[in-house]
Amino acid sequence: MSVIVEFSIFPMDKGQSLSPYVARALKMIRDSGLPYELNPMGTCVEGEWSEVVSLVDRCFQELQKDCNRINLSLKADYRKGPPGRLKSKVESVKEKLK
Amino acid sequence: MSVIVEFSIFPMDKGQSLSPYVARALKMIRDSGLPYELNPMGTCVEGEWSEVVSLVDRCFQELQKDCNRINLSLKADYRKGPPGRLKSKVESVKEKLK
Amino acid sequence: MSVIVEFSIFPMDKGQSLSPYVARALKMIRDSGLPYELNPMGTCVEGEWSEVVSLVDRCFQELQKDCNRINLSLKADYRKGPPGRLKSKVESVKEKLK
Amino acid sequence: MSVIVEFSIFPMDKGQSLSPYVARALKMIRDSGLPYELNPMGTCVEGEWSEVVSLVDRCFQELQKDCNRINLSLKADYRKGPPGRLKSKVESVKEKLK
Numbered sequence: 001m002s003v004i005v006e007f008s009i010f011p012m013d014k015g016q017s018l019s020p021y022v023a024r025a026l027k028m029i030r031d032s033g034l035p036y037e038l039n040p041m042g043t044c045v046e047g048e049w050s051e052v053v054s055l056v057d058r059c060f061q062e063l064q065k066d067c068n069r070i071n072l073s074l075k076a077d078y079r080k081g082p083p084g085r086l087k088s089k090v091e092s093v094k095e096k097l098k
Numbered sequence: 099m100s101v102i103v104e105f106s107i108f109p110m111d112k113g114q115s116l117s118p119y120v121a122r123a124l125k126m127i128r129d130s131g132l133p134y135e136l137n138p139m140g141t142c143v144e145g146e147w148s149e150v151v152s153l154v155d156r157c158f159q160e161l162q163k164d165c166n167r168i169n170l171s172l173k174a175d176y177r178k179g180p181p182g183r184l185k186s187k188v189e190s191v192k193e194k195l196k
Numbered sequence: 197m198s199v200i201v202e203f204s205i206f207p208m209d210k211g212q213s214l215s216p217y218v219a220r221a222l223k224m225i226r227d228s229g230l231p232y233e234l235n236p237m238g239t240c241v242e243g244e245w246s247e248v249v250s251l252v253d254r255c256f257q258e259l260q261k262d263c264n265r266i267n268l269s270l271k272a273d274y275r276k277g278p279p280g281r282l283k284s285k286v287e288s289v290k291e292k293l294k
Numbered sequence: 295m296s297v298i299v300e301f302s303i304f305p306m307d308k309g310q311s312l313s314p315y316v317a318r319a320l321k322m323i324r325d326s327g328l329p330y331e332l333n334p335m336g337t338c339v340e341g342e343w344s345e346v347v348s349l350v351d352r353c354f355q356e357l358q359k360d361c362n363r364i365n366l367s368l369k370a371d372y373r374k375g376p377p378g379r380l381k382s383k384v385e386s387v388k389e390k391l392k
Contacts, residue, residue, distance in 0.1 A: 023390035096317035121292035
């Protein structure tokens, strides 16, 4: 019943150096205990749907404290079946690439 | 304190005729009472952050009933200030286009 | 052979009032002659794949003139078959909603 | 003058096992010679704007050969300055997380 969610969240009213804000969101992600992977354009997190929704909610509320404009983009891929897809999706493609 | 969320949700295991599933999600959106606009690639909804998160959650759970794989994509634009941005954002751009 | 592309493009180094920049991109879209629809979160354009790619390219190059950081997000839905889907996709969903 | 583009492309008319199609697109990416990183939800590629646009175009045309419906989603982050951001963006966030 796992969902993989990739999302990125950043303020639009704080200039172009965004990594301090991204780091605050990432701290929420890390502290959630859910498996995650940071990439150059976002973070992929795997969990139950309700867990990842709650996590995204907490990240938004963290930035909302001091940001007047926030941009969030999110993609979710839900598939009925066992978890572990954070690894298996990438491996499945690499396997076929050989 | 308004957020505009645009999202699209569809099953990936039901072939390429998706409008019956999109309609089920859209029914949830309509029944929420929040202002919304359907476009060819998604639906824009405006509300409080907690309201729109709860709505996206209900849409997901509706499709999860009978879909084994679901794709969701979402963009949110939060801006501190008065609501009504579903109209005002488009008008502001059109004004400058003249 | 039509593609519908929805995209949004904005500078990340110009503060939070983005409509002047969005208007410059929209002018490119309007001048392309392709059918389009502006919505609160982006613009949907329909055309041949090569036409829409070329249009997105021109929008990017327009903003690149004076923006040091640019964010672009884009979704494309290609379907073999007749054009006119900018209208027919929305109508198909609304029909099923009744 | 580097752009990082993250994109995912898959057919919507071939059922839910998509990795063979993703692998065909990834082969195009690998053969481009541009630095890239595969993640569970897409692939990040860094290059000049014209290079990455041309690459996305080739991936689309590869799938168009035998797919009747194709979904593409793409995010681009352009920043005037030196390349190497595929690594430096992630490192910058991790640094601040400590």
